[in-house]
Amino acid sequence: xxxxxxxxxxxxxxMGQEVTLRCKPISGHDYLFxxxxxxxxxxxxLIYFNNNVPIDDSGMPEDRFSAKMPxxxxxxxxxxxxxxxxxxxxxxxSSYSGQIPPYEQYFGPGTRLTVT
Amino acid sequence: QKxxxxxxxPLSVPEGAIASLNCTYSDRGSQSFFWYRQYSGKSPELIMxxxxxxxxxxxxxxxxLNKASQYVSLLIRDSQPSDSATYLCAxxxxxxxxxxxxxxxxxxxxSVIP
Numbered sequence: 397x398x399x400x401x402x403x404x405x406x407x408x409x410x411m412g413q414e415v416t417l418r419c420k421p422i423s424g425h426d427y428l429f430x431x432x433x434x435x436x437x438x439x440x441x442l443i444y445f446n447n448n449v450p451i452d453d454s455g456m457p458e459d460r461f462s463a464k465m466p467x468x469x470x471x472x473x474x475x476x477x478x479x480x481x482x483x484x485x486x487x488x489x490s491s492y493s494g495q496i497p498p499y500e501q502y503f504g505p506g507t508r509l510t511v512t
Numbered sequence: 513q514k515x516x517x518x519x520x521x522p523l524s525v526p527e528g529a530i531a532s533l534n535c536t537y538s539d540r541g542s543q544s545f546f547w548y549r550q551y552s553g554k555s556p557e558l559i560m561x562x563x564x565x566x567x568x569x570x571x572x573x574x575x576x577l578n579k580a581s582q583y584v585s586l587l588i589r590d591s592q593p594s595d596s597a598t599y600l601c602a603x604x605x606x607x608x609x610x611x612x613x614x615x616x617x618x619x620x621x622x623s624v625i626p
Binding site: 427429438439441444446452487491493497498499500501502503504505506 | 544546548554555556557558561563600602604611612613614615616617618619
């Protein structure tokens with residue numbers, strides 16, 4: 397089975413540009429999570445969805461960040477405008493509410509974002 | 513603020529020894545606990561989950577949970593150089609509210625010396 401798929405794997409952009417990160421969760425999973433990882437702050441949850449509905453976006457750092465999940469197999473995380481401090485690795489993870497044991501999350505390969 | 517604390521390391525052990533990784537958490541209501549392994553430049557990979565007090569063994573890995581002390585650990589027996597990675601502890605917070613959110617520690621970097 398395919399795991400979580402993310403694109404692009406690497407993104408280099410200039411400050412002020414719009415950046416869109418993409419994620420395809422594992423088929424059948426009904427939870428999707430977006431994380432950001434930096435050396436200083438570790439792995440931080442930005443937002444998560446259940447059945448395509450945003451449940452908790454309290455981790456989204458600023459209004460410059462937005463996330464959507466238009467269907468069960470696709471989600472985007474957008475940063476507009478981007479800033480150098482947004483440079484990080486962004487991970488998408490998914491989970492299935494019916495799995496036993498519960499709450500296990502499976503991560504995609506990540507997108508390494510560099511904003512110059 | 514619900515927190516998960518880990519010693520950042522690095523923890524260095526000789527090949528063949530037992531590596532012991534520790535994690536404490538602040539939310540007494542937490543019920544589910546996870547260990548992820550992350551190689552440099554890669555994504556976190558789930559290696560163990562534990563839900564009940566006591567030990568859970570899977571191959572060379574043993575997870576230990578003590579809810580009274582709010583403490584979870586991971587033991588790696590017969591450590592190999594391929595075990596060198598950062599190990600992340602994760603806790604499901606507020607499970608009673610149906611939340612699937614995990615809070616992660618910052619990880620402990622393990623180095624197994626040949």
